[in-house]
């Protein structure tokens with residue numbers, strides 16, 4: 061049963077109405093006078109960007125049809141509620157892959173555009189928005205706009221990364237990427253600290269289309285920021301082996317003690333020590349490579365009723381590796397970090413989106429169980445380091461950044477605001493637009 | 497199952513069943529009342545599977561049109577291996593109590609119309625000596641309750657009709673499948689507050705396709721409705737009549 065929460069299950073829902081999708085060619089449904097609407101995809105945003113407390117959401121699950129496919133050019137046209145998982149099911153067997161994919165395949169096309177998502181290939185392919193050839197946008201005045209770089213260009217740029225605020229995306233035309241096999245030639249490299257990470261990154265990003273690192277957040281001293289660098293390219297070899305399809309639902313609300321630091325430490329140790337030699341090459345199916353967490357459905361419930369925060373930042377590193385080291389020091393010292401920290405370098409390929417998050421630098425994402433005030437204080441502390449470094453915080457994962465931090469993270473917000481549909485809003489938007 | 501006809505194909509459950517069947521390589525003939533919705537679904541199925549998909553319009557209240565549109569399906573597909581009859585509507589019970597026209601509409605949509613399609617289908621498959629007929633009935637047809645007995649009566653009648661038909665066609669190598677969904681999250685139940693008993697259209701649609709492939713007889717979807725309905729069916733009438741169900 062869908063409860064229409066956000067993935068972090070924080071903040072809690074309050075008085076949020078659920079409105080039906082308009083049937084094709086019809087106007088949007090409206091909440092009572094003075095209230096606003098927000099499209100809702102698969103709720104894989106962590107914070108409050110996909111919720112609209114005191115107002116209404118329009119779930120897009122009914123926008124589930126494919127419209128067209130050009131097998132010569134690999135261009136697919138589909139309604140905006142189609143998930144990336146469905147696209148993979150349909151097109152991987154025909155030799156096509158997503159141009160950009162996040163760490164879960166359970167997101168919709170509409171959601172992927174609204175947060176202009178990035179993936180392990182940001183350094184080679186940029187963000188999702190770069191591969192969106194065109195889309196349909198339904199505004200609350202009843203107008204349907206087709207948006208592309210050449211048609212309604214400014215609305216196209218505002219909607220990519222537009223946080224669902226510029227209207228309801230109804231269909232999307234997406235350029236897929238050809239692959240010869242569903243397997244990747246992967247390389248995993250162990251690094252002992254952050255300096256090694258940076259060296260490996262610089263070297264390997266040129267060789268691999270996809271890369272990401274998992275970092276242990278519990279080790280300090282000269283092992284600060286140790287972890288595994290995982291990279292790959294789609295293979296031209298193929299391996300005939302049927303993968304079992306196991307996605308296990310996470311059954312209940314786990315008590316928070318499950319996440320005490322002991323548990324996280326052992327998880328990290330296990331993960332880090334599973335590999336004895338420094339480098340391991342393998343042939344890996346795309347599922348475990350791109351979507352390791354999707355094997356457990358609803359793993360977010362593991363954090364219990366209070367929910368959790370995800371925190372994702374990007375800071376420049378070319379001239380100063382110390383910023384990210386200082387951030388890691390604070391995190392490990394706090395002992396509030398989760399077992400899962402993800403580190404990746406972004407390239408400098410520009411997105412058409414005005415409100416796109418990625419910018420050249422190194423990005424770090426991790427979970428913090430919600431322990432109330434001390435957790436919030438820690439994130440504020442990290443914010444101030446990010447701010448001094450001219451970095452950014454990712455809105456798709458945020459439930460708490462200040463209006464000031466939002467403006468610094470999204471410097472083109474002034475240019476974006478006029479494109480917002482006057483009848484659209486979100487809990488995030490009201491929070492970050494509050495006067496200081 | 498290579499060639500399948502679906503009546504009421506735009507139903508959320510039937511559309512999911514159609515996706516599962518198309519992925520298996522079936523050619524489809526979709527029958528529905530709204531041609532925009534039909535074309536949208538046909539386009540989706542073509543992209544997903546490259547399948548051959550035809551469409552035709554019908555209106556449940558045109559009872560004599562059933563055989564005509566099925567003939568059309570047969571000539572388009574050449575032959576028919578299986579049929580799924582899925583259309584239905586959930587009437588406002590209170591309106592049906594006060595207004596015979598509303599009750600009649602529901603009885604026609606949920607019972608008479610499927611019966612009209614089944615008349616042609618039964619004779620076609622009887623002659624062919626193989627194949628499967630699947631119909632979506634409902635748990636609501638298992639016992640009459642004050643909150644929806646007009647719909648329940650129509651679905652109950654349909655369930656009985658299918659029992660008889662299964663018995664008749666079993667002697668001719670044809671399987672007849674009755675699908676009994678519980679609560680499913682579809683446009684039909686959009687106005688009902690969702691609880692933990694609700695299943696997704698995808699789950700019920702896939703289960704339907706699987707039952708068709710296997711030629712099962714009676715399928716509760718999801719399966720947990722089997723024990724629930726077993727209990728509900730066996731509560732003595734002297735107690736049942738006092739319950740508020």
Ligand SMILES: Cc1cc2nc3c(=O)[nH]c(=O)nc-3n(C[C@H](O)[C@H](O)[C@H](O)COP(=O)(O)OP(=O)(O)OC[C@H]3O[C@@H](n4cnc5c(N)ncnc54)[C@H](O)[C@@H]3O)c2cc1C
Nearest residue numbers: 101102103104105162163168170171174177178223224229
């Ligand atoms: C395990 C996990 C890993 C992740 N990894 C990454 C990653 O690597 N990179 C990354 O960038 N993100 C990542 N994310 C975040 C996720 O990709 C984004 O939050 C994504 O936007 C979620 O899409 P959704 O369909 O669930 O949309 P929702 O979360 O439901 O909504 C997100 C936004 O999209 C808007 N929206 C949805 N549909 C429409 C529509 N039809 N029209 C207009 N607006 C719409 C909503 O209003 C909202 O603002 C990850 C999330 C999880 C849970």
Ligand SMILES: NC(=O)c1ccc[n+]([C@@H]2O[C@H](COP(=O)([O-])OP(=O)(O)OC[C@H]3O[C@@H](n4cnc5c(N)ncnc54)[C@H](OP(=O)(O)O)[C@@H]3O)[C@@H](O)[C@H]2O)c1
Nearest residue numbers: 506507508509529530556582583584634677679680682684
């Ligand atoms: N949803 C549930 O909880 C539930 C539970 C038990 C059984 N069922 C049964 O499951 C079947 C499918 O329903 P659903 O849940 O998938 O709902 P749905 O999506 O609303 O589908 C209902 C279908 O019936 C069609 N229909 C209704 N009246 C019609 C008429 N007069 N003429 C022609 N077609 C008509 C509709 O056509 P349009 O698409 O053009 O509207 C639609 O295709 C129905 O038989 C229903 O009784 C549903």
